[in-house]
Amino acid sequence: MKKPIRLPHSSFIKGINIDKSFCDTVINHFKSNIHKASKGKITYNYDDVIDKKYKQSLDLSFTDISLCDAFLPHLTKAIKKYEKQYKTVSLLAPYSVIENPRIQYYKKGEGFKTWHCERGWNTNRMLVWMVYLNDVEDGGTEFMYQKLKIPARKGLFLMWPSDFTHTHRGIISQTKEKYILTGWLGWTT
Secondary structure, eight states, X not given: OOOOOOOOGGGTOEEEEOOHXXXXXXXXXXXXXXXXXXEOOEEETTEEEOOTTTBOOEEEEOOOHHHHHHHHHHHHHHHXXXXXXXXXXXXXXXXXXXXXXXXXXXXXXXXXXXXBOSOTTXXXXXXXXXXXXXXXXXXXXXXXXXXXXXXXXXXXXXXXXXXXXXXXXXEOOSSSOEEEEEEEEEEOO
């Protein structure tokens, strides 16, 4: 049995576990719609560009209504847990999902290779969330300033601030493909 992931309270990274069968449903949806996926992009000087030195992936907008409906209870639970742990979040201006979430698929040797944060050009992003959709023993996410490496475990739902304080990059697997579901919460006022 795998040891539970323990994240320090001071990291402002919260993890919860969600239903693994939901992860399988999302992966199957991606595979059925791979023809609609596009090469992963990064934003540079307000433009979306494809640059394999930084990121290699196939990305698919998460817009299927039935999947979104099935995901909403997981997202709501994660937000409530985050707000409970970090009470001041709920004192900020109203926030909600501000962009279409994305399913991201990485082949062996692919990933988001460079250090980055999620805020950058988009000042509305406040919190990032990500769900690992499959187990990847030699893959995951590394956070620079927190000095944390979080392994990709199926059903692990992470949430963290979007700013430079949470600069991160993918831990690239050379042995296994990786699927994630990711999105952003931002100010709505």
